[in-house]
Amino acid sequence: MNFDDLKSAWNKDSSSHITIPNTIEQLKRAELPLDQIKRNMKREFVVQALSVVLIGFIPQIYKLKPILLLPFSIIYLLFVITSIYFFARFYAFYKRIGTASLTAKDALYEVNYDVRLNMELYKMFSYMLFPFALLMVGLIFVNAKYDPFVQLLQSGATDSLYLYIGLGIITIYALLHFATIYWLKTYYLNYAKEIEHILKALKEE
């Protein structure tokens, strides 16, 4: 065999046995990783939107004391603004991804960029959400133990309290950081690395 034989065999390879669906709806999709990312984003958006709504009911659910309503409203407002900002960014990203008619190199660069950008957005979003979650939990805790908490503040023996809060924040932030990295690695990093590996194969020689 030589390449001419191969070309001839290739050209004569019959396609009569191949059937295609009658309609687009009949296609059973395996889905490209980017499509899976899009599907995940859709699911996460629903969860996030639901949590924004549910958090709004915290004062009713936990019967917040009137004095805590103002701090709650400020934190909630900032939380809503941050969420809307990130939702808008995610939506812009969601609408943009998925173009296949570019050259292979451009298409790969675009996929790589999209995956990396999405990873950074997720990281930023998780880090931004955490302070709000912490403040909300703090408010609920203060609400539940309001009198002992006020007494503690008035007694002035707050050094150990601040130390525990500080240590708690650092520990939770570290855990959140590793959880985010693990989550991103599981879903995106291997794919991003694979794309970069393919891009290397296209380098000029």
Next chain:
Amino acid sequence: MKTKENEFLAQIELNKGIIHKISRMYMDDEDDQKDLFQEIICQLWKSYDSFNHQSKFSSWMYRVALNTAIVYFKKEKRKDDVYANIAQEIEIPSDDAETREIQLAHFYKALQQLDKIEKALMFYFLEDCSHKEIGENLGISEGNARVKLNRAKNKLKELIKKQGYEF
């Protein structure tokens, strides 16, 4: 909408052989090939608006189909090597059609050991594209396309020889 879909499916019917070949080049398992085949049609449909009707459908399709195959990753669970028995199957061919089948079987088996870009290069080569066209489609220079294609061809040749088939 239906007219557009029908027109699209008619084009796919005419070019289904190409999609099948690309699926076979990029996936060694029959189920994975079927999945990729359907995925390519889906991506073609999604990108159909970007098809400029003044150019050839097949040229546009090459790009979309290969880009899809390049970024497509097969499902982990399937590990069986469907080409494992090809060496045993080689017998004295009784006719031309059988010879072609055996040649293609060796070709597809060897192809599984090339990387995704080398597969794309081989595809364009077999579709009689010039180095310039290959470069344009992959986004690399003509010279780079030539170098990479020659390397891929040599690699493929060695792999087929290793299978015990004269090349």
